[in-house]
Amino acid sequence: MSKILIRGAQVLGGAVQDVLIDGGKVAEVGTGLAADGAQIVEAAGQVLLPGLVDLHTHLREPGREDSETVLTGTRAAATGGFTAVHAMANTFPVADTAGVVEQVYRLGKESGYCDVQPVGAVTVGLEGKNLAELGAMHDSAAGVMVFSDDGKCVDDAVIMRRALEYVKAFDGVIAQHAQEPRLTEGAQMNEGIVSAELGLGGWPAVAEESIIARDVLLAAHVGSRVHICHLSTAGSVEIVRWAKSKGWDVTAEVTPHHLLLTDELVRSYNPVYKVNPPLRTEADVMALREALADGTIDCVATDHAPHPHEDKDCEWGAAAMGMVGLETALSVVQETMVETGLLDWAGVADRMSFRPARIGRLAGHGRPIAVGEPANLVLVDPAYRGTVDPARFASRSRNTPYEGRELPGRVTHTFLRGRATVLDGKLA
Structure with missing residues (x-):
């Protein structure tokens, strides 16, 4: 499993930190992190949340x-x-x-x-x-x-x-x-x-x-x-x-x-x-x-x-x-x-x-963003505003009450145990 380095994210909307993912888990949390061969995700201005x-x-x-x-x-x-x-x-x-x-x-x-x-x-x-x-x-x-x-x-x-x-x-x-x-x-x-x-x-x-x-x-x-x-x-x-x-x-x-x-x-x-x-x-x-x-x-x-x-x-x-x-x-x-x-x-x-x-007593989810925890994470761009277009949904159905409505925020990346399921807003 490849290493992923998330740089400059606001962890839980607070301190700006880097988060290194390795082996499906959070390996390091800090500032100025580096990792040879890691995939870099630039996350300035984005909020990092648990999945x-x-x-x-x-x-x-x-x-x-x-x-x-x-x-x-x-x-x-x-x-x-x-x-x-x-x-x-x-x-x-x-x-x-x-x-x-x-x-x-x-x-x-x-x-x-x-x-x-x-x-x-x-x-x-x-x-x-x-x-x-x-x-x-x-x-x-x-x-x-x-x-x-x-x-x-x-x-x-x-x-x-x-x-x-x-x-x-x-x-x-x-x-x-x-x-x-x-x-x-x-x-x-x-x-x-x-x-x-x-x-x-x-x-x-x-x-x-x-x-x-x-x-x-x-x-x-x-x-x-x-x-x-x-x-x-x-x-x-x-x-x-x-x-x-x-x-x-x-x-x-x-x-x-x-x-x-x-x-x-x-x-x-x-x-x-x-x-x-x-x-x-x-x-x-x-x-x-x-x-x-x-x-x-x-x-x-x-x-x-x-x-x-x-x-x-x-x-x-x-x-x-x-x-x-x-x-x-x-x-x-x-x-x-x-x-x-x-x-x-x-x-x-x-x-x-x-x-x-x-x-739900669900193990491995809803965990702090801390070293050793499963890397179930989501990055969201809170400054984004966009119009809801159900034609772009991944769901098979389109029955949304928000069609044509402008809503804030966009999920840019989702990680399931360190593996990207969404990259730059698109399914991986």
């Missing part, structure tokens, strides 16, 4: 390779600065057995662009009735630690309690898609002024908040870990803040699109803005940003949800829910959190690398 970790990615394979594959999804991840992603279980067949999670894990290894950690289903077939093979998935080659029926809520309190009890034995975590199904029947967007004016079925905040309230209480009762997926309302923030004040083992994530976009965009009836949970109000967006800044919300997760053209280019009611996000996540976080002064780059590293890796 990003996504707790919530839909890679669609097996079963929906028309939307995404493990290969195309990990190429998109590398382009966005990610060195590890957690692949959600709502595939076809569902990742509810050791065999399926091992298949996804193997495909990730073969892709070589980032590490893929499968997420196992909580219930068989995501049907919410019987627990899936949680122990077998954990004991498999994939070593599953995170379980979720994402896309569907584990709405049965008894099933949820049993799942929390089961994963406690190996320090696993249940990642809940908080959506009370009876309260969201026929829902199309956030319930509020805009839904009333447009005549679209409303998706009330309480449908999310009531499940979160129940589950933090269950987690406390069991003494287990629960993680809240794509938290989207100000009320949800307050429930998580209260649970954390009790010392309970509760974590939560927010998506980039919920940090930036609001339900006002639905007035266009453009299905690109149709997502689960729905875009909320400006007040919710501000509450989410503040909660990410103060640590109530632990991390940013993309909920990268690719769909083929025909599933989105149709009338609103028939359109699939979801947005792609791997390739724009860091730029959106820069715009909403860094440029507003709510987080510095060290804070971005914490919310997009350190904490998600810790929640």
